[in-house]
Structure formats: structure tokens, C-alpha cells
Amino acid sequence: xxxxxxxxxxxxxxxxxxxxxxxxxxxxxxxxxxxxxxxxxxxxxxxxxxxxxxxxxxxxxxxxxxxxxxxxxxxxxxxxxxxxxxxxxxxxxxxxxxxxxxxxxxxxxxxxxxxxxxxxxxxxxxxxxxxxxxxxxxxxxxxxxxxxxxxxxxxxxxxxxxxxxxxxxxxxxxxxxxxxxxxxxxxxxxxxxxxxxxxxxxxxxxxxxxxxxxxxxxxxxxxxxxxxxxxxxxxxxxxxxxxxxxxxxxxxxxxxxxxxxxxxxxxxxxxxxxxxxxxxxxxxxxxxxxxxxxxxxxxxxxxxxxxxxxxxxxxxxxxxxxxxxxxxxxxxxxxxxxxxxxxxxxxxxxxxxxxxxxxxxxxxxxxxxxxxxxxxxxxxxxxxxxxxxxxxxxxxxxxxxxxxxxxxxxxxxxxxxxxxxxxxxxxxxxxxxxxxxxxxxxxxxxxxxxxxxxxxxxxxxxxxxxxxx
Numbered sequence: 001x002x003x004x005x006x007x008x009x010x011x012x013x014x015x016x017x018x019x020x021x022x023x024x025x026x027x028x029x030x031x032x033x034x035x036x037x038x039x040x041x042x043x044x045x046x047x048x049x050x051x052x053x054x055x056x057x058x059x060x061x062x063x064x065x066x067x068x069x070x071x072x073x074x075x076x077x078x079x080x081x082x083x084x085x086x087x088x089x090x091x092x093x094x095x096x097x098x099x100x101x102x103x104x105x106x107x108x109x110x111x112x113x114x115x116x117x118x119x120x121x122x123x124x125x126x127x128x129x130x131x132x133x134x135x136x137x138x139x140x141x142x143x144x145x146x147x148x149x150x151x152x153x154x155x156x157x158x159x160x161x162x163x164x165x166x167x168x169x170x171x172x173x174x175x176x177x178x179x180x181x182x183x184x185x186x187x188x189x190x191x192x193x194x195x196x197x198x199x200x201x202x203x204x205x206x207x208x209x210x211x212x213x214x215x216x217x218x219x220x221x222x223x224x225x226x227x228x229x230x231x232x233x234x235x236x237x238x239x240x241x242x243x244x245x246x247x248x249x250x251x252x253x254x255x256x257x258x259x260x261x262x263x264x265x266x267x268x269x270x271x272x273x274x275x276x277x278x279x280x281x282x283x284x285x286x287x288x289x290x291x292x293x294x295x296x297x298x299x300x301x302x303x304x305x306x307x308x309x310x311x312x313x314x315x316x317x318x319x320x321x322x323x324x325x326x327x328x329x330x331x332x333x334x335x336x337x338x339x340x341x342x343x344x345x346x347x348x349x350x351x352x353x354x355x356x357x358x359x360x361x362x363x364x365x366x367x368x369x370x371x372x373x374x375x376x377x378x379x380x381x382x383x384x385x386x387x388x389x390x391x392x393x394x395x396x397x398x399x400x401x402x403x404x405x406x407x408x409x410x411x412x413x414x415x416x417x418x419x420x421x422x423x424x425x426x427x428x429x430x431x432x433x434x435x436x437x438x439x440x441x442x443x444x445x446x447x448x449x450x451x452x453x454x455x456x457x458x459x460x461x462x463x464x465x466x467x468x469x
């Protein structure tokens with residue numbers, strides 16, 4: 001079927017022409033469609049309120065409600081929805097996709113295309129239950145990785161040629177664990193590959209003479225290990241686990257659909273700028289991941305100084321400096337970069353954390369959302385708010401993060417979103433002006449929290465010096 005051929009929907013109604021294929025632009029600053037137009041993904045992660053927490057997107061799928069939501073999102077200028085797949089609805093058994101889940105996803109794609117929205121499915125996760133076979137190391141265990149490869153190969157074969165799928169996202173916020181049985185085996189294999197002898201290893205680590213190191217039985221490095229070569233080696237090993245995890249899944253998708261775009265949704269502590277300690281680093285290093293993916297995604301929430309509570313201008317500035325740094329470090333890898341999750345609460349007092357956080361107005365939420373988009377425009381070339389509606393009962397800021405309230409009333413952030421969507425999807429993205437910022441010494445901050453904290457303060461001072469009041 002031609003990408004521009006109208007189709008007849010059930011009931012004899014003619015649907016809009018099928019959406020054209022989205023591709024990465026030749027200069028890799030963004031995207032374009034086969035219709036010859038730039039494409040700036042601007043939308044939301046989609047789930048509905050009233051379906052529990054975590055939301056039961058598929059077990060409680062409501063086609064009529066989804067159709068209405070998609071029409072409203074399109075009216076607000078949105079052009080893309082990101083949606084979680086789940087083991088519970090799509091992949092209970094390795095090597096076998098669930099017919100019921102696929103039937104619902106088929107409906108979802110049809111509804112999205114009729115509304116003029118692209119879809120980004122996010123790889124299977126725990127939202128609707130995790131089968132026993134998947135309750136193990138999901139990053140280093142080869143049996144699990146083989147099952148993931150099978151999932152993506154089957155899924156990409158089924159949806160080959162469906163232009164409404166903008167891209168496949170391997171997983172939401174992947175993070176390599178610190179220590180598992182499968183990782184210990186691969187850690188020792190990594191050491192053998194990088195050191196000729198245990199004597200060389202001991203010298204590199206500065207190990208005391210009474211410490212016995214034997215290939216095959218070297219334990220994981222403790223989370224509280226001091227800065228040094230041993231901890232850095234372990235961080236690099238964890239990065240190798242992340243690389244292999246990504247490589248295998250991308251290869252599986254591309255074997256079924258070479259033209260498919262593939263990404264993964266990196267959490268903000270994939271950049272060592274604001275971590276509780278080296279152990280919090282996700283190990284998905286953007287410059288390494290960029291070699292494997294078609295474009296980059298990063299998620300960001302304002303946590304530079306704890307839970308952001310809109311208290312003063314300095315708190316806002318510190319979080320914007322943190323945001324700027326994270327997005328820059330991802331974008332400088334040379335691939336298009338989408339801020340694929342962002343947002344914050346507004347329009348009430350959060351119930352989370354015992355209700356200790358102050359209320360925030362809808363206008364405060366809208367101001368923060370606007371600042372996020374405008375601060376990153378040019379380095380980011382797409383934005384997806386976390387959630388369409390508020391979601392009462394959620395275990396985090398999701399309860400008050402939507403463009404709409406739970407009962408469908410448009411919030412101040414929804415109006416600001418509409419304005420931003422109109423501006424950034426109809427005009428060329430701005431060119432980022434030159435700025436003076438300290439260099440992020442990646443390997444140092446992977447091992448030394450004190451040095452990382454010092455860097456964050458220097459970055460903030462540089463940001464403040466060049467940001468108009």
C-alpha cells in the first residue's frame with residue numbers, strides 16, 4: 001500500500017492517508033519524512049488514568065477512550081505517542097508473541113494513524129506482570145538476551161512496512177545492575193581479555209601483596225570502592241554489558257526490518273553529573289550507545305538538589321543547568337537527540353512521599369515545561385512529555401504531570417504544550433549559540449563522587465554567568 005493511499009475503515013468511512021516513513025536527516029541533526037518534510041517528534045508517553053499503578057495499558061485497553069485521547073492530543077499539536085509494551089500482555093512465553101496483545105496493538109496503530117500520530121513502542125517491561133522466566137538478570141544472562149532477540153525479530157517482522165511506527169525503543173531507562181551471577185562470569189572474562197596475567201592485574205589495581213587475584217574467581221568490585229583503576233575497570237565492564245545488550249537487540253530488529261529506526265530511553269544518570277555515588281551510573285554511556293543506535297533518547301526530571309519544589313529561582317536554575325549538561329553530553333555524540341521523558345507536577349499537592357511536598361500551581365508546571373523545551377531546543381530535536389493525563393494514585397509525580405487533568409480538563413501546561421508544539425514542529429529548530437562550560441571528565445566522575453560534585457557546581461556557575469536574568 002502506498003504511504004499516501006487513503007484506506008477505508010470499518011463502517012465504510014475513509015481514513016486519512018497513511019503516514020509517510022520517518023528517517024534520520026542526512027546531517028543527523030533531526031528527522032524528515034518521505035513526504036519531504038522535517039519531522040519533530042512532539043507528544044507524550046501514553047497511558048490512561050483509572051487503570052491502576054503501574055497503568056494497565058493493554059489489560060484494560062479501551063479503544064473508544066484511546067480514539068478520543070488521540071484526537072485531543074492531535075488538536076494540541078502532538079504528533080507522536082510513546083507506549084510501553086509489557087511481558088504480561090505481549091511475551092509471556094519466550095519465542096511466542098501473545099495474539100491478544102498483538103490484536104490490541106494493531107487497533108492502537110490504526111487509531112493513531114487515523115489521528116495523524118506516529119507511535120514509538122517501548123520494549124517489553126514489567127508493567128503488566130513479569131513471567132518467571134524473565135525474573136532474572138535481564139542484561140547479562142544469555143538465555144534472557146536470546147529471548148529478547150526472538151521477541152524483537154518476531155515483532156519487527158510483523159510490523160515491517162508500518163510507517164506509523166516511528167521507531168522501536170529497546171527499553172525504558174535501562175540500567176545495568178551492579179552484581180549478578182551472570183555478570184560475575186562475564187566480569188572475569190572481561191579481565192582475561194584486558195590483562196595478560198594476574199600479576200599485571202594486581203599492578204594495575206595497586207593491590208596489596210597479600211590479596212590473591214585469580215582469573216575466574218575475581219569478585220565484583222564493592223559499591224563503596226574508593227576511586228581508582230579497579231572501580232574504573234568495573235564501570236567500563238558494566239558499559240560493555242550495556243553495549244552487548246543493545247547490539248544484540250538492534251541486530252535482531254534490523255535483520256527483520258533494515259529500515260526501522262531503533263533507540264533506547266536513557267535515564268539521566270547515564271551521564272555522571274548528579275549521582276548518589278558511582279554505583280548509580282546506569283552504564284549506558286551515550287558515546288558508546290550512539291554507535292549502535294539510529295538516534296538518542298534521554299529522560300530528565302528536576303532532581304539537581306533533591307525533589308524540585310518550585311521554591312526559588314536558584315533551584316530552577318540549578319535544575320536547568322543540570323538539564324543543559326545532560327542533553328549536551330548526549331547530543332554531542334552526533335546523533336539526533338530526543339528528550340523522550342520530561343515534565344513535573346502542577347495543579348495540586350502531591351500525595352507521594354507522605355504528602356510532604358508543597359502544592360504547585362498549573363502555571364508553575366507550565367513554566368517548568370516551557371523552560372525545559374526552550375533550554376534544550378537545538379540540541380534536542382524532539383520532546384515527549386511523561387503522560388497525557390494526570391494519574392491519581394501514581395507512586396510519583398505522574399499523579400499531577402499531565403497536559404490534562406484525570407477527568408480531561410486542559411491544564412495550563414496543555415495550553416503551553418500546544419504553543420510549543422506549534423512553534424517547534426512548524427519552524428526550523430534554533431542553532432545552539434556558543435557557550436563556555438567546563439569539560440565533563442567522564443571516567444573521573446564514574447569513580448569519584450567528590451570530583452563530580454565539584455564539577456556540577458562549576459557547571460552551574462558557568463551557566464549562571466551566561467544566562468540572562
